[in-house]
Amino acid sequence: MMFKDECHVCIYCIHIKFKHLVHTSLPTAFDTATHGEELSCTQSGSPHCSYFIILGTRSSGFFSGCNVENASYGLTICAERCALTKAVSEGHRRFKAIAISSDLKTSFIVPCGACRQFMVEFGTDWNVYMTKPDDTYKLLKTGELLPLSFVPESLEEERINPKA
Amino acid sequence: MMFKDECHVCIYCIHIKFKHLVHTSLPTAFDTATHGEELSCTQSGSPHCSYFIILGTRSSGFFSGCNVENASYGLTICAERCALTKAVSEGHRRFKAIAISSDLKTSFIVPCGACRQFMVEFGTDWNVYMTKPDDTYKLLKTGELLPLSFVPESLEEERINPKA
Amino acid sequence: MMFKDECHVCIYCIHIKFKHLVHTSLPTAFDTATHGEELSCTQSGSPHCSYFIILGTRSSGFFSGCNVENASYGLTICAERCALTKAVSEGHRRFKAIAISSDLKTSFIVPCGACRQFMVEFGTDWNVYMTKPDDTYKLLKTGELLPLSFVPESLEEERINPKA
Amino acid sequence: MMFKDECHVCIYCIHIKFKHLVHTSLPTAFDTATHGEELSCTQSGSPHCSYFIILGTRSSGFFSGCNVENASYGLTICAERCALTKAVSEGHRRFKAIAISSDLKTSFIVPCGACRQFMVEFGTDWNVYMTKPDDTYKLLKTGELLPLSFVPESLEEERINPKA
Numbered sequence: 001m002m003f004k005d006e007c008h009v010c011i012y013c014i015h016i017k018f019k020h021l022v023h024t025s026l027p028t029a030f031d032t033a034t035h036g037e038e039l040s041c042t043q044s045g046s047p048h049c050s051y052f053i054i055l056g057t058r059s060s061g062f063f064s065g066c067n068v069e070n071a072s073y074g075l076t077i078c079a080e081r082c083a084l085t086k087a088v089s090e091g092h093r094r095f096k097a098i099a100i101s102s103d104l105k106t107s108f109i110v111p112c113g114a115c116r117q118f119m120v121e122f123g124t125d126w127n128v129y130m131t132k133p134d135d136t137y138k139l140l141k142t143g144e145l146l147p148l149s150f151v152p153e154s155l156e157e158e159r160i161n162p163k164a
Numbered sequence: 165m166m167f168k169d170e171c172h173v174c175i176y177c178i179h180i181k182f183k184h185l186v187h188t189s190l191p192t193a194f195d196t197a198t199h200g201e202e203l204s205c206t207q208s209g210s211p212h213c214s215y216f217i218i219l220g221t222r223s224s225g226f227f228s229g230c231n232v233e234n235a236s237y238g239l240t241i242c243a244e245r246c247a248l249t250k251a252v253s254e255g256h257r258r259f260k261a262i263a264i265s266s267d268l269k270t271s272f273i274v275p276c277g278a279c280r281q282f283m284v285e286f287g288t289d290w291n292v293y294m295t296k297p298d299d300t301y302k303l304l305k306t307g308e309l310l311p312l313s314f315v316p317e318s319l320e321e322e323r324i325n326p327k328a
Numbered sequence: 329m330m331f332k333d334e335c336h337v338c339i340y341c342i343h344i345k346f347k348h349l350v351h352t353s354l355p356t357a358f359d360t361a362t363h364g365e366e367l368s369c370t371q372s373g374s375p376h377c378s379y380f381i382i383l384g385t386r387s388s389g390f391f392s393g394c395n396v397e398n399a400s401y402g403l404t405i406c407a408e409r410c411a412l413t414k415a416v417s418e419g420h421r422r423f424k425a426i427a428i429s430s431d432l433k434t435s436f437i438v439p440c441g442a443c444r445q446f447m448v449e450f451g452t453d454w455n456v457y458m459t460k461p462d463d464t465y466k467l468l469k470t471g472e473l474l475p476l477s478f479v480p481e482s483l484e485e486e487r488i489n490p491k492a
Numbered sequence: 493m494m495f496k497d498e499c500h501v502c503i504y505c506i507h508i509k510f511k512h513l514v515h516t517s518l519p520t521a522f523d524t525a526t527h528g529e530e531l532s533c534t535q536s537g538s539p540h541c542s543y544f545i546i547l548g549t550r551s552s553g554f555f556s557g558c559n560v561e562n563a564s565y566g567l568t569i570c571a572e573r574c575a576l577t578k579a580v581s582e583g584h585r586r587f588k589a590i591a592i593s594s595d596l597k598t599s600f601i602v603p604c605g606a607c608r609q610f611m612v613e614f615g616t617d618w619n620v621y622m623t624k625p626d627d628t629y630k631l632l633k634t635g636e637l638l639p640l641s642f643v644p645e646s647l648e649e650e651r652i653n654p655k656a
Contacts, residue, residue, distance in 0.1 A: 072442055075278060075282055077245070083253075112403075112609050117234065145639060237561065238567065238569060239606055240568075268482070278564055310474070312436070394581050399609075413560045
């Protein structure tokens with residue numbers, strides 16, 4: 001795979017720098033996902049896609065994601081939820097790692113609370129890489145990003161006033 | 165592709181019956197999408213996936229979708245939005261048709277308002293097939309399902325009190 | 329209640345012009361709601377609140393709403409859903425009319441699909457006034473804005489493959 | 493205010509037990525909010541309202557909230573976001589504390605990630621009381637529930653590739 005020269009200004013290329021992060025904790029080659037990534041970056045629903053995702057499943061396969069925006073802001077789906085939705089609809093529910101990239105110059109890009117909730121639906125112990133264009137990153141578990149997580153099991157707990 | 169005998173009880177098989185609907189208005193063979201569909205049906209995030217989607221782009225390719233649910237109900241992504249999100253993240257923004265299936269015995273399954281809003285983001289003149297297990301369907305344009313649509317262009321209109 | 333001179337540039341004043349619309353179909357005086365409205369307009373979560381709502385219940389009472397935005401766009405709650413949420417949390421579930429105002433110069437402001445879905449949850453036969461700053465409006469029933477509505481009853485219908 | 497005998501089975505009464513929590517950190521009497529609460533509990537959009545909220549602003553005033561559900565699950569608004577939306581639409585943007593109650597027998601009820609994101613929009617340093625029917629609770633700051641929060645300021649940061 002060609003590594004682009006303009007990698008310091010292109011979100012796609014920034015992202016590629018972090019492929020080794022996900023790669024390390026995943027069983028198969030990362031390059032299989034790159035074509036989809038590139039499409040996402042240049043042709044995505046978000047004309048100026050600033051957030052970008054690569055998600056790795058436990059079994060195999062990678063899924064990329066980008067922000068999918070809407071004239072009604074409340075229907076916007078963040079890049080993280082985009083990638084997870086794609087994976088789930090293809091039968092995956094166990095993940096190893098997700099890497100998040102953005103073009104924020106000086107900050108590690110972090111997932112919003114809604115995306116963190118989406119992540120813990122599939123476990124509180126998998127990896128979230130929050131990256132920065134200068135090749136550095138922070139790594140936390142999904143559960144660390146949402147302490148005292150509200151998880152699917154919460155809905156099954158005994159209630160004091162069971163419904164008739 | 166094998167047509168399953170139990171097609172009257174399996175949402176996947178019901179759906180397959182309608183493949184000709186989307187196929188007719190799309191340039192390539194539908195079967196390329198079926199493996200993904202089957203996974204969606206049997207292993208999707210929704211343990212009892214009752215709604216199911218096939219989406220066809222103008223250029224090529226098909227995308228399937230299923231409900232992706234969450235312990236926090238408000239984060240649920242319907243099957244229609246799932247399929248559209250997948251397609252958009254792979255670079256598609258022009259669609260020809262979407263077919264929606266469900267296991268509702270006597271009703272044509274219709275998209276919710278949020279999904280209709282998601283559809284008109286990509287035009288008000290493409291086809292929505294709303295199907296029923298007995299092989300019948302209704303066909304409307306996206307714009308007919310959301311009269312006086314709120315579309316991206318709405319955000320660009322002149323305002324009486326422009327922001328400084 | 330004072331009618332402001334700058335009514336042609338202030339979304340609040342534009343809105344007031346339409347109070348008679350909701351008033352006509354509601355049993356009590358509209359002015360009881362105006363204080364909340366004014367606050368909404370000038371101090372709302374949306375620094376440049378361009379959409380504005382007044383909602384009337386069948387029993388009594390009025391609720392105003394404004395866009396409540398979020399750094400994570402997908403969590404934005406439109407003005408229509410804001411007003412409905414407020415009313416529902418105070419015990420109301422039957423509505424007579426909702427009026428929607430904006431500062432779009434030449435267009436009748438329409439609700440997005442998600443808000444239409446939120447409306448039909450409470451019936452398909454109540455009034456939606458879509459207004460324009462020049463004092464004109466369009467009037468449709470909630471169900472006319474979402475033909476073939478997906479309603480709560482849809483979830484109760486018989487399925488071909490009941491869950492065990 | 494009458495304290496009901498059946499307080500061990502009624503979510504409303506459980507909630508009242510915790511009023512002192514919010515009261516302590518708020519300037520005005522809690523009882524002013526109780527009528528709205530009761531309505532919320534018995535007549536809310538959620539027929540079996542199991543989650544319940546009381547929100548206190550910095551200036552004055554209290555807002556209650558309950559889950560507002562929808563046939564399209566993804567449009568559900570949690571009790572926390574309900575209370576915050578109400579407050580914001582009435583002009584409040586600075587909060588002191590929020591208390592969350594539920595009928596979960598053995599668990600402290602926690603907010604979902606989407607609600608935590610909604611909370612940090614208004615600061616990362618105000619109090620969240622997560623209660624249990626046995627009169628115990630956990631107390632954390634909004635920012636502690638969403639470490640490395642994605643906040644409004646994040647959108648203003650310098651980007652490596654500014655939009656033309």
